[in-house]
Amino acid sequence: MTSTREGNLEAPTRHPLDWKNPAFYDEQQCLHEMERIFDICHGCRRCVSLCQSFPTLFDLVDEGKTGELDGVGKQDFWKVVDQCYLCDLCYMTKCPYVPPHVWNLDFPHTMLRAKAIKFRKGEVGAGERLLASTDVHGQFAGIPVVVQAVNAVNKTRLARKAMDAALGVHPEAWMPELASQRFRWGAAKSPSQVATQGERTPGKVVIFATCYINYNEPGIGHDLLKVLAHNDIPYVIVEKEKCCGMPKLELGDLVTVEKHKDANIPVLARYAREGYAILSAIPSCTLMFKQELPLMFPDEADVQLVMEAIWDPFEYLIARHKDGLLKTDFKAALGKVSYHIPCHGRVQKIGRKTEEMFKLIGQTVSVQLNTVERCSGHAGTYGVKTPYHPVAMKIGKPVFKAMAKDEPDHIASDCALAGHHIAQGMEQAGTPARHLAHPLSLLRMAYGLT
Numbered sequence: 001m002t003s004t005r006e007g008n009l010e011a012p013t014r015h016p017l018d019w020k021n022p023a024f025y026d027e028q029q030c031l032h033e034m035e036r037i038f039d040i041c042h043g044c045r046r047c048v049s050l051c052q053s054f055p056t057l058f059d060l061v062d063e064g065k066t067g068e069l070d071g072v073g074k075q076d077f078w079k080v081v082d083q084c085y086l087c088d089l090c091y092m093t094k095c096p097y098v099p100p101h102v103w104n105l106d107f108p109h110t111m112l113r114a115k116a117i118k119f120r121k122g123e124v125g126a127g128e129r130l131l132a133s134t135d136v137h138g139q140f141a142g143i144p145v146v147v148q149a150v151n152a153v154n155k156t157r158l159a160r161k162a163m164d165a166a167l168g169v170h171p172e173a174w175m176p177e178l179a180s181q182r183f184r185w186g187a188a189k190s191p192s193q194v195a196t197q198g199e200r201t202p203g204k205v206v207i208f209a210t211c212y213i214n215y216n217e218p219g220i221g222h223d224l225l226k227v228l229a230h231n232d233i234p235y236v237i238v239e240k241e242k243c244c245g246m247p248k249l250e251l252g253d254l255v256t257v258e259k260h261k262d263a264n265i266p267v268l269a270r271y272a273r274e275g276y277a278i279l280s281a282i283p284s285c286t287l288m289f290k291q292e293l294p295l296m297f298p299d300e301a302d303v304q305l306v307m308e309a310i311w312d313p314f315e316y317l318i319a320r321h322k323d324g325l326l327k328t329d330f331k332a333a334l335g336k337v338s339y340h341i342p343c344h345g346r347v348q349k350i351g352r353k354t355e356e357m358f359k360l361i362g363q364t365v366s367v368q369l370n371t372v373e374r375c376s377g378h379a380g381t382y383g384v385k386t387p388y389h390p391v392a393m394k395i396g397k398p399v400f401k402a403m404a405k406d407e408p409d410h411i412a413s414d415c416a417l418a419g420h421h422i423a424q425g426m427e428q429a430g431t432p433a434r435h436l437a438h439p440l441s442l443l444r445m446a447y448g449l450t
Helices: 027-044 053-062 074-083 089-094 107-120 126-131 134-140 146-154 157-167 211-215 218-230 246-251 254-273 283-296 301-309 313-322 353-361 389-403 416-428 439-446
Strands: 205-208 235-237 277-280 335-340 367-372 410-413
Touching: 027 053, 027 074, 027 107, 053 074, 074 107, 089 107, 107 246, 126 157, 126 246, 134 211, 146 157, 205 218, 205 254, 211 218, 211 416, 218 235, 218 439, 246 254, 246 283, 254 277, 254 283, 254 301, 277 283, 277 301, 277 313, 283 301, 313 353, 313 439, 335 353, 335 389, 335 416, 353 367, 353 439, 367 389, 389 416, 410 416, 410 439
Parallel strands: 205 235, 205 277, 335 367, 335 410
Antiparallel strands: none
16 A cells, blocks of 8 residues: 555554553654644545534644645644544544555544643643533532522523633533432332343343433433333443543543543443443443543453443344344334434444434334434533534534424434534524434333333
């Protein structure tokens, strides 16, 4: 393979992240690699429509002294880094120069390296660090009176101004409420105890609750349990868990990512050895165990074991259907559904499993499906931060418009945060959603379960 070849025909491959090598934190080496990559990106520009990193880069080049990358100051490279929210779509869907191409271009992990250098230098503020500590501020969830007070106060203009000043949260950005009862506290016991193995699927499931479902929207988790119970799939809840580490990864706080890994992996590996399928209903959390941790810790057998055992819920359920073990006794029509595929679902390389489920439901009851496959712009904490919220809304505009097509009865996204972001964008565009629900909730409704 020579460097004159335009791009790859092969599937992208990922190299392990050599983050414990002291050279990883060498700022000059990192800047040199960014320069090499940015020059290639400038000559290609296929990723201009993905996120704000690439328009930022290309504007810096076009407005520079020479019209080439040598006219851009190295200090301005950080403006590109700050716009990257590690969605991975450039690597997985656009870039023709990723490995195994000889140019070996890995834009997301180079941005992650730069973020890690910035974090180590102490250039990430306390507000951003707290915002990414989902299992810290989630601890208020489920505490009587406190939850109601916090949720009420957070809706006031005064509180939102304070959050802007202290945490850098945009006053107009949608923020999740704390749940009155945590998912883990109210999860129903599995009515089924008999595991029926499938050719493709383990017969029993363990649920990694995730911070968001545990502290903010436990209803999503309860709906998953109802679907599993209806299909006679025995389940348990992970005995003990911490945040998956994705919010910390986005900050470049790799040391804390390792701490979360050290807490989660031994527990999850035990379930994997006992033959459980591990299900996580937040795509970013699933991706963390499927891709990012295995790339950060390639030599740890338990990390690789968990990688093999973790499933997206619809990935598992569709495989269960192919095993002939999923009930299709759907009773309630869903009508018109606009469904959004989130970025961290796309890069799991599992195909459109949620869409497959909606089409399966549609073989029994009425479902008119409109699938939208494009970044919503929310991207974890990116979409709520003061400097980036307006950009996130701009990135999401094509999605907001596409999701409003034919005035759907329901809008849904596997990423609950993206779903709320889309609903906010549709509201601002004058095409408010009639009903927002997670796809697992719509599946529960289709089964006629209450």
